[in-house]
Amino acid sequence: MKLSWLDIRDTTAAKAAIIEEAIHQRVDGIVAADPADLQSLPPTVRRVLLPHGNAVPESLENVDLLLLDVTKGVPDEYGSRTDVQYGHFVEVIDAETLDKACVAARTQPWSVILFRDPTKIPLEIVLAAAHQATDNVIITAVADVEEAEIVFGVLERGSDGVLLPARSVGDATALRTAATAEPGSLELVELEVTGISHVGMGERACVDTCSHFRPDEGILVGSHSKGMILSCSETHPLPYMPTRPFRVNAGAIHSYTLSGEGRTNYLSELTAGSKVTAVDSKGNTRLVTVGRVKIETRPLLAIDAVAPNGQQVNLIVQDDWHVRVLGPEGVVLNTTELRPGDRVLGYLPTAERHVGYPIDEFCLEK
Known part of the structure; x- marks a missing residue:
């Protein structure tokens, strides 16, 4: 089953309704910049914090997974706490950031990667680089549900999940449908x-x-x-x-x-x-x-x-x-x-x- 994550960091209108829909649709994770937005989530949803500017709050009480942007520098003490899981966020815009994404995919238990260019070649490179790291989870940030469907199918393995920006009510339902679209098996x-x-x-x-x-x-x-x-x-x-x-x-x-x-x-x-x-x-x-x-x-x-x-x-x-x-x-x-x-x-x-x-x-x- 592919993971479906919803990004509410820049959501302003109808945020409460979007979160309610995401819970109802059993979205796997919600990514926020403010821990307060994660407070009301049930244990069925992974609470992911990706703070703007890598500003880590003192309290991570409502956080299951903390992501930091490696292109903005990661503090030396990052990963030292035992009450949360850790991962890396990488925005790929050139060869240097693509290398960082490959390293993150190979070494981090959680990686969220945003590819700015429309080509899927960089994603194929990251997936190939992390081919042996089967326990690491790679989440690809996408612009819309149509791109999510493509990302799920890149290479035979595909991305482990996608992160979709939540713009309106209905996005969570569409994302979940795309994530569960595999036919499965039939009883012959x-x-x-x-x-x-x-x-x-x-x-x-x-x-x-x-x-x-x-x-x-x-x-x-x-x-x-x-x-x-x-x-x-x-x-x-x-x-x-x-x-x-x-x-x-x-x-x-x-x-x-x-x-x-x-x-x-x-x-x-x-x-x-x-x-x-x-x-x-x-x-x-x-x-x-x-x-x-x-x-x-x-x-x-x-x-x-x-x-x-x-x-x-x-x-x-x-x-x-x-x-x-x-x-x-x-x-x-x-x-x-x-x-x-x-x-x-x-x-x-x-x-x-x-x-x-x-x-x-x-x-x-x-």
Whole structure:
């Protein structure tokens, strides 16, 4: 879980309401310049003091973590008290301050870093420099929620958290949503194939993403919103063409796939910039960005399967040997060679769907 911190040092309007919202949304930390602003916070929120000008007050009674700006000089006695934790704040504006940020990230249990330039290269450098210091926490100061979403995903590790300036009520909610946006994991089930049939011509969609799929990874696709099969990426060698590890030959254009935030999309709806959920054979998920969708007319093959609970599942794919699905333990199965009794991996969403959103109402799909 990524950490979400709110910066109220320069907040003037509606400060009390902003703090109340942050508590309600379970923001992980609040950063203030005055200890008095931290006094009313519950123990569920980390109370962080970052005083203007490094002026440390005599009493730190309401403070859990004290940060000082290393570019303004840190007193020799800094870190000597046992009643608070310590960390460094660094504003990166040039090569010298970037070096200070790298040192802080490697040596300090807590680092808050503000990058003034819009490029994310300095952040990548800091994260790489602190790669071995796995216990140290790096918080990146951001300008808005959109930047927070980017920072969370820089490199595979990403920043441990972000610090967002609180300008108005609603900021805490938006930040918390961005911090918890990772899809998590899904409970896959083994489906038993009950039938394979040639169903004639139609349009199928290849989903080309901006990511490199792993060997046991693909996307979930199905004719019905409550039953999907794990379609395999083209990561594995093919006899007559090079691998395309960014692609899933997913299925007919009417098919559902999982996108973000529990939503589904038809394959025909996906465009460049859309998000889809990549899933591996253990159910681990991640959001990937669609770079292109190729829709072409091809002969089609219908795969019928049944779940242990009796749920019927159908997937219609291109009728060709190189289209594959994943079986138990990540076994790669050519769809044209499937036979009744074979087992494939699938997922059974429980909610009905309306324009892709889960809803609680009667819906019969055939």
